[in-house]
Amino acid sequence: MKEQAVIEQSFAHSIDWKLDGDFVLNEALRANALTYLSENAFPTTRTEAWKYTRVTKIKNNSLHIASAAPIAELAPIDAAAISLVFVNGHFDATRSASDFPAGMKVIPLSQMDEAERNVLGEIDAQKTDLFSAINTAYATDGVYIHVSARVQIAPTIAITHITTGDHVLVNLRHIIHLEKFAELNMIQQNTTDSGENAFSNIINQVYVGENARLTIDKLQNESEHAFHHATEFINQQKDSVFTINTITLNGGWVRNNLNCFVNGVNCETNLNGAYVLTGNQHVDNHTVVDHMVAHCNSNELYKGVIDGKATAVFNGKVFVRKDAQKINAFQSNGNVLMSLDASVNSKPELEIYADDVKCSHGSTTGQLDEEAVFYLRARGLSEASARQLMVGAFINDVFEKIENEHVVAWIHDEISKRFNWSFE
């Protein structure tokens, strides 16, 4: 690790950070990304995709690349899972598994041969955005996971991202590749050990081969002073199934960009999300499902409970390209506001260029039904129990989509710790 570099306040207005560190992606990609960064500024709320999410606090944050540091033990969500731990953006071999099932290859980018890793990390130029460029320029690690054709991996692969220390900048690039008929279930957990104002910027580049199945449970539970930007680029081949469950329980500023490119026929794409927010949290879920070809199904269910002064943003976009007939695309976003200061901006969008499709989208935002609260109280429930029961029922629709019971148990546990709710 070279000298740690601190972004000078005077440079903060541009993204010409010129950070020092050991960066893993190949020099040509990095050079392009650095050029992109020097020529572009952080988006403002005048940019449509950033209309409701301000990046000022990241812009003004004096970030630095940190080395790994000691952290407290973290209990695994799924004890049987194969664990891969990253601390401050660096693979932690001592906390991670070293044996993997036959038919899969798992290598941290930092441990790969340069020649091998030089072929990784390219993101389609047209998909480049500022945060992806930051990641390309400054990724310090990540994991390459390859599952061979016809191999089903039984244990869950659990990747944990932990930050410790103040103003830490983390850029990780994971590359997940499932050959045809491969199957894999993953957990990706984001958490804070200690410190404030860490900024994690994580990209998953995912290839789901023909008839392959991939599930990711993405669990976000960082500190109230952490910033998190996550991007997924999903490339689905024919007959494949991709499912991602994005659960955001804590984190000061969270932006998820989920981009699913459905390139083959007869695919299924499931995007579920739940966010339970309070305090001054700001959580923004942007999703894109791009149906390039015919005969595919996509299902999207995002639900949020927003208390305190928290704000949530949902923007879900579904494209159905020309001649991509017989697409079924369903999208739904529901929000319950628990306080007068809580707010949400929800924008479902459909762009359809085919004429024989079944697409729907819906968005609801409201308070709990006070008549129902009264009804429950009239049966002897306290007001708090009545509200909790109703909110739990509302958000549980999303949790019920999660197949990994360890993940569901973890969610219930975290919610009971943070919000003092319990589920039946």
Added chain:
Amino acid sequence: MISIKNLHASIDGKEILKGLNLEVKAGEVHAIMGPNGAGKSTLASVLAGREEYEITAGEVIFDGVDLLEMSTEDRAREGLFLAFQYPIEIPGVSNINFLRTAMNEIRAYKKEDPISAKEFMALVKEKSALVELDAKLASRSVNEGFSGGEKKRNEIFQMAMLEPKLAILDETDSGLDIDALRIVANGVNKLKTPNNASIVITHYQRLLDYIVPDFVHVLYNGRIVKSGPKELALELEEKGYDWIKAEFAE
């Protein structure tokens, strides 16, 4: 059981109850009848603790305690039950789960141990049979997708589970066909003991063929203007409310 004295209540500045008096003793069934707008549902709402109503005068003593000082949930925990005129649908909240939570909160209030899962399920089985409520309905989301009759049976099922001291049935008969009416009434009758009491609010005399009241009261213009034995209900059915209105018009 309950003693209501000179109760005045208003909503949005409009006075609905104008000095209502009613005394119900343990073991009794009282019917309250009256034309639309007389204040029947307001009485039920005020007793259950609906916060939109302002109590401007009067007192309600329920089994020795001042009812009007208590929160809605504490009234329920003290043994007051309101069968809603329009039971609320609560998507996602299971009937069974919420009832168990309710029972345990009531038990905690009385400093009793929570009910065991086994005991609870046995009780569900017994009480749902009482109102011929399909066990599957009992475990579905509260009232969601229930027919009108099923919703009313679910109210009586909940009443059977909670075993209140005083049940107020607010127009439980309205909208029911004769079979559903018989089932609901039968449930109420089976739950009757010398230690509990019911106030049956209804617009129609028909229900009182099945739930025979000890007293019938006529509520008109925010007051009980006439009380009598069960025969009064028949008289009202025959003559309508016009003679009451004529007699007591302001």
